[in-house]
Amino acid sequence: xxxxxxxxxxxxxxxxxxxxxxxxxxxxxxxxxxxxxxxxxxxxxxxxxxxxxxxxxxxxxxxxxxxxxxxxxxxxxxxxxxxxxxxxxxxxxxxxxxxxxxxxxxxxxxxxxxxxxxxxxxxxxxxxxxxxxxxxxxxxxxxxxxxxxxxxxxxxxxxxxxxxxxxxxxxxxxxxxxxxxxxxxxxxxxxxxxxxxxxxxxxxxxxxxxxxxxxxxxxxxxxxxxxxxxxxxxxxxxxxxxxxxxxxxxxxxxxxxxxxxxxxxxxxxxxxxxxxxxxxxxxxxxxxxxxxxxxxxxxxxxxxxxxxxxxxxxxxxxxxxxxxxxxxxxxxxxxxxxxxxxxxxxxxxxxxxxxxxxxxxxxxxxxxxxxxxxxxxxxxxxxxxxxxxxxxxxxxxxxxxxxxxxxxxxxxxxxxxxxxxxxxxxxxxxxxxxxxxxxxxxxxxxxxxxxxxxxxxxxxxxxxxxxxxxxxxxxxxxxxxxxxxxxxxxxxxxxxxxxxxxxxxxxxxxxxxxxxxxxxxxxxxxxxxxxxxxxxxxxxxxxxxxxxxxxxxxxxxxxxxxxxxxxxxxxxxxxxxxxxxxxxxxxxxxxxxxxxxxxxxxxxxxxxxxxxxxxxxxxxxxxxxxxxxxxxxxxxxxxxxxxxxxxxxxxxxxxxxxxxxxxxxxxxxxxxxxxxxxxxxxxxxxxxxxxxxxxxxxxxxxxxxxxxxxxxxxxxxxxxxxxxxx
Ligand SMILES: Nc1nc2c(c(=O)[nH]1)N[C@H]1C(S)=C(S)[C@@H](COP(=O)(O)OP(=O)(O)OC[C@H]3O[C@@H](n4cnc5c(=O)[nH]c(N)nc54)[C@H](O)[C@@H]3O)O[C@H]1N2
Ligand SMILES: Nc1nc2c(c(=O)[nH]1)N[C@H]1C(S)=C(S)[C@@H](COP(=O)(O)OP(=O)(O)OC[C@H]3O[C@@H](n4cnc5c(=O)[nH]c(N)nc54)[C@H](O)[C@@H]3O)O[C@H]1N2
Ligand code: SF4
Ligand SMILES: [Mo]
Numbered sequence: 001x002x003x004x005x006x007x008x009x010x011x012x013x014x015x016x017x018x019x020x021x022x023x024x025x026x027x028x029x030x031x032x033x034x035x036x037x038x039x040x041x042x043x044x045x046x047x048x049x050x051x052x053x054x055x056x057x058x059x060x061x062x063x064x065x066x067x068x069x070x071x072x073x074x075x076x077x078x079x080x081x082x083x084x085x086x087x088x089x090x091x092x093x094x095x096x097x098x099x100x101x102x103x104x105x106x107x108x109x110x111x112x113x114x115x116x117x118x119x120x121x122x123x124x125x126x127x128x129x130x131x132x133x134x135x136x137x138x139x140x141x142x143x144x145x146x147x148x149x150x151x152x153x154x155x156x157x158x159x160x161x162x163x164x165x166x167x168x169x170x171x172x173x174x175x176x177x178x179x180x181x182x183x184x185x186x187x188x189x190x191x192x193x194x195x196x197x198x199x200x201x202x203x204x205x206x207x208x209x210x211x212x213x214x215x216x217x218x219x220x221x222x223x224x225x226x227x228x229x230x231x232x233x234x235x236x237x238x239x240x241x242x243x244x245x246x247x248x249x250x251x252x253x254x255x256x257x258x259x260x261x262x263x264x265x266x267x268x269x270x271x272x273x274x275x276x277x278x279x280x281x282x283x284x285x286x287x288x289x290x291x292x293x294x295x296x297x298x299x300x301x302x303x304x305x306x307x308x309x310x311x312x313x314x315x316x317x318x319x320x321x322x323x324x325x326x327x328x329x330x331x332x333x334x335x336x337x338x339x340x341x342x343x344x345x346x347x348x349x350x351x352x353x354x355x356x357x358x359x360x361x362x363x364x365x366x367x368x369x370x371x372x373x374x375x376x377x378x379x380x381x382x383x384x385x386x387x388x389x390x391x392x393x394x395x396x397x398x399x400x401x402x403x404x405x406x407x408x409x410x411x412x413x414x415x416x417x418x419x420x421x422x423x424x425x426x427x428x429x430x431x432x433x434x435x436x437x438x439x440x441x442x443x444x445x446x447x448x449x450x451x452x453x454x455x456x457x458x459x460x461x462x463x464x465x466x467x468x469x470x471x472x473x474x475x476x477x478x479x480x481x482x483x484x485x486x487x488x489x490x491x492x493x494x495x496x497x498x499x500x501x502x503x504x505x506x507x508x509x510x511x512x513x514x515x516x517x518x519x520x521x522x523x524x525x526x527x528x529x530x531x532x533x534x535x536x537x538x539x540x541x542x543x544x545x546x547x548x549x550x551x552x553x554x555x556x557x558x559x560x561x562x563x564x565x566x567x568x569x570x571x572x573x574x575x576x577x578x579x580x581x582x583x584x585x586x587x588x589x590x591x592x593x594x595x596x597x598x599x600x601x602x603x604x605x606x607x608x609x610x611x612x613x614x615x616x617x618x619x620x621x622x623x624x625x626x627x628x629x630x631x632x633x634x635x636x637x638x639x640x641x642x643x644x645x646x647x648x649x650x651x652x653x654x655x656x657x658x659x660x661x662x663x664x665x666x667x668x669x670x671x672x673x674x675x676x677x678x679x680x681x682x683x684x685x686x687x688x689x690x691x692x693x694x695x696x697x698x699x700x701x702x703x704x705x706x707x708x709x710x711x712x713x714x715x716x717x718x719x720x721x722x723x724x725x726x
Contacts, residue, residue: 010548016046023051023546025473025481026065027126027466029609030349031198032475033057036551037069037467037486052664053336054549056176056479063608065617071466072487074618076450078462079491087437087456088282095376096492096502099459103416104457106441107143110414120147120412124350124419125155129360130522131496131539132353134515135418136362138500141385142507146397147412150363151420151720153400156354157695158316159347160364163284165694166333166345166580166722168573169534171368174308174344175477175552175564179206184304186215186297186329188239189314189701190348191222191683193609196312199254199348199476213303215297217242218314219425220602220632220674221667230297233669235288236600236702237590240320243327244584245283247275247297250334256302257336263571265333266578266661273378274583284657286586299563302335306342312350313604317701322694323584330581338579339567347495348476355474359535360526364396368529372396384529385513399696401426401689407435414441419463424612424680428655445499448614452680461646464489465498465615471497471519474547474553478535479562481550482542497522531557534566534573590702591688593671597653597704599637601686604701609678616678628677628719631660634672638664641707648715650708651675656685659710659718673707681721 014354018038034054038047048069052059081099082091088178110119123132139148152160160170167173179185179202191201204227207214216228217239225231231651234242250256251272261268280294284512301307309332315324316378329338329345337343350353360367373395382389404426406412415436426432435458436442444457447465454460467486474480489495497519504510505511516522520542530537536554539560545551552562572579593600605611606621631651633643643649645664650657651673660675660682668674678701686705691699 016040016356020045022467022484022486023466023482024484024486025717026061027352027483028064028068029196030352030354030476031056031196032352032473032479032481032550033061033065033198034481035061035065035068037488043487045072051549054209054552056475057198060201060699061199063622064610064616067621068466070613070619072468074615076448076608076614076618077490078460078493080462081492082460084450084458087442087458091460096494099461100502100506102461103443103525104503106414110157110440111145113282114413116144117147117397118412119143119145119414120398120406121145121416122400122403122418122420122422123150123357123361123363124363125150125152125354125357126419126521127353127496128469129356129473129526130131130355130471130519131500132357132361133526134497134500134522136360136367137385137513137515138504138510140362140366140392141387141513142509144391146393147267147403147406148363148397149400149403150357150361151425152351152354152357152363153696154425154698154700155313155350156316156347156397157697158318158692159325159349160358161322161695162329163347165322165326166329166581167412167567168579171369171534172476172478173339173565174346174568176202178346178565179203182306183212183342184301184307185212185307186217186301187224188309188311188324190217190310190312191224191604192348193227194221195605196348197607203556205235213300216624219600219669219672230251230293232289232293232297235286236602236672237318237320237699238287238586239318239324240327240584241278241283241287241586242289243324243331244275244278244586245280245287245294246298246301246331247334248283249280249295250280250302251275252298253298256334260336260570261334262580264572264578265581266574266576267581270583271330271518271581272587279632301331305341307335307337308342308344308346310348312348314701315700316697318692319589319692319699320586321692321697321699326582327584329579333579333581339444339565341565341568346476346564351455353473355476355478356472359474366392367526368533369535387509387512391509401691401698402695403434404432407438410438415437415439416443416445417453417457418445421446421451421453421614423456424684425677425685427687427700429684430656439686445496447493451612451614455697461499462493463499464493469495469497472523475550477552477564478566479552480537480540480545482545484546503673510604514547543627590690590699591704593704597706598671599707600651601651601683601703601705602672602674602701603677603683603687604674605678606676609676609677612680613678626676626678628661629658629682630663630676632668632674633662634666634668634670635664637670638662641709643707643709648712648719649708650710650715651686651705652708653686653688653703653705655688658682658685659715673705
């Protein structure tokens with residue numbers, strides 16, 4: 001039978017004379033969509049499409065996935081290794097050997113002069129898991145610096161920290177299929193339709209079938225908030241207070257799942273004592289949500305047969321990021337909603353392989369969720385790699401956000417930056433610039449030559465990106481997906497795996513430790529090291545992963561398929577097998593608006609751009625929708641300040657200023673402005689980034705600013721520079 005459009009003009013996808021479709025996985029966000037890239041007879045990638053049989057995306061892609069194949073030919077790619085003695089001199093083209101020898105000798109010189117930890121390494125959430133594992137082996141096993149971390153400290157650190165505190169281990173318990181079973185969903189600080197469009201689509205499909213209530217907690221009227229049954233416009237940075245109040249009502253009214261708490265949780269007494277202080281009247285004054293709404297949401301959540309919570313950066317990027325995650329976990333423990341279909345506490349991950357780095361990169365410890373603090377873990381990995389366990393430090397070193405201040409104080413003298421662009425993505429970039437200028441040696445490894453941070457480097461390693469490489473990545477729901485190679489990296493650019501392997505050869509321990517050349521061999525090592533562990537992947541192979549369009553860990557050797565959920569048996573990863581209910585006293589430690597800086601500055605993303613625009617800024621069909629740094633401002637505030645819609649204004653904080661194009665919109669309240677962070681020389685010139693005490697993640701979502709009207713012509717010139725049309 002034919003419906004609707006089928007009878008009229010059917011949408012025709014241009015075929016471009018495709019001779020071959022190659023299976024791979026999207027390399028932007030952590031949804032983990034399966035993509036097929038279409039190649040013409042010249043072997044050029046000319047189109048892409050979603051894979052119908054893939055459980056994650058079921059044929060769908062968002063705008064980023066649709067145009068991803070254009071990245072292979074995009075402007076600004078790094079094609080040859082570059083080198084220079086001083087950072088203000090022009091770069092000279094060089095050979096890989098020269099660039100690597102120079103880097104290895106500088107690492108050794110700096111470590112020899114100032115100590116092992118004086119050379120730091122900062123990586124990413126966007127390379128393949130085999131590459132992460134190999135980098136970890138190089139850093140922990142050969143170079144031996146303890147100041148090694150990733151940009152995931154800007155992104156998922158609070159989620160990882162909160163999971164560890166509540167459940168005894170990192171690892172999100174739920175999956176997208178939970179939308180199909182839930183009776184109630186709360187989304188905290190997550191703008192799913194723009195940032196994870198395909199997860200949003202999965203949620204919407206499920207909600208259309210069963211009409212479960214959606215509650216959105218976000219100070220902004222986001223696209224998700226517009227589709228919600230209830231929108232809770234929370235006072236920035238106070239989610240922990242709301243969570244305490246929800247727990248208060250649940251316990252006060254006897255709506256908790258007492259049998260679950262008694263069997264599977266520890267710490268209930270101290271928790272109950274603390275939340276007793278957060279009655280809705282007290283909480284309402286801090287978090288800005290009225291008393292009845294707090295009570296109604298608590299009752300709705302606790303009385304639902306199954307209920308689930310999701311969250312993203314509105315929770316993680318806060319001075320209470322880790323506590324916010326713990327609070328969400330506790331809400332679900334209290335109501336018995338962990339590890340059951342439709343009942344879960346699911347962090348929506350950011351970057352495509354932010355999970356892979358948490359699992360295998362050794363940034364926060366040793367591979368496979370092992371800890372430097374545990375003697376057995378150090379011994380096991382040292383034995384497996386064939387080195388002396390005493391080579392490993394006995395506790396984790398500095399986080400990314402503490403590495404930059406350590407450069408400032410002279411403790412760190414050299415830096416290797418891999419797949420991250422701190423000159424645009426770190427808070428207070430003026431300070432980051434000064435720290436980078438203090439380095440004796442800096443090497444940047446990126447797919448693009450025109451990344452701002454390369455201006456501060458002595459050596460540039462051109463890397464392959466996305467499907468120019470093969471390996472695996474883990475998505476939000478613990479699904480290991482296959483990235484298969486579609487095309488070679490351009491000119492002399494090389495896969496990150498190759499770069500790490502070549503570097504290993506230049507260190508003494510690199511002679512002792514085996515560094516396999518191919519991704520499948522590395523994957524075999526990981527499988528071996530995962531045996532019997534929480535994140536067991538020993539039953540997986542590239543073939544099975546491709547056949548099943550991604551497999552969720554754990555999957556033990558001999559299993560036919562993976563596991564959609566963990567903790568379903570109520571056994572957690574603390575030695576006593578119980579999850580912890582942790583009391584969360586709230587201390588207001590943010591920079592808050594005052595008379596000099598009367599607005600909250602909120603920042604985030606738009607659907608068509610990814611992060612610092614090194615990729616999406618080059619794709620015409622994406623950049624055209626959002627070419628200019630802009631700011632959302634409430635029309636009433638605009639009127640008060642004499643700032644018109646689509647005029648330029650200056651944003652000023654205690655750190656610096658930026659010029660933005662103003663969009664007057666009711667999406668933000670009168671005391672808040674919102675700026676996407678995608679543009680260089682923009683919001684992070686102004687942001688503060690106070691750190692969460694547990695995760696060291698910056699509070700990108702909150703600081704205080706004022707807005708000034710400015711002369712339009714001068715402003716246009718500044719904005720055009722920042723827009724950096726490629
Ligand atoms: N198109 C696109 N998609 C992406 C990315 C991208 O750059 N572009 N990046 C990926 C990555 S790495 C990440 S981390 C994710 C981020 O995905 P999201 O976290 O969904 O996106 P953001 O826009 O950063 O922030 C989400 C919301 O947090 C809200 N918020 C601010 N302060 C608070 C608060 O105090 N409490 C609460 N509850 N909410 C608050 C903001 O108003 C905002 O709407 O997106 C991923 N997907
Ligand atoms: N104000 C504000 N600031 C923020 C945020 C916010 O919400 N507000 N969000 C924060 C968050 S959640 C995140 S995740 C960070 C992101 O911040 P960054 O990590 O700095 O942003 P990206 O632009 O994704 O940088 C990744 C780099 O890796 C390169 N690359 C891509 N693929 C490969 C590859 O395969 N190999 C190599 N070697 N390089 C590759 C890209 O060209 C790019 O330069 O920004 C943070 N900054
Ligand atoms: S939703 Fe995420 S993974 Fe899927 S196509 Fe879009 S950017 Fe790629
Ligand atoms: Mo992120």
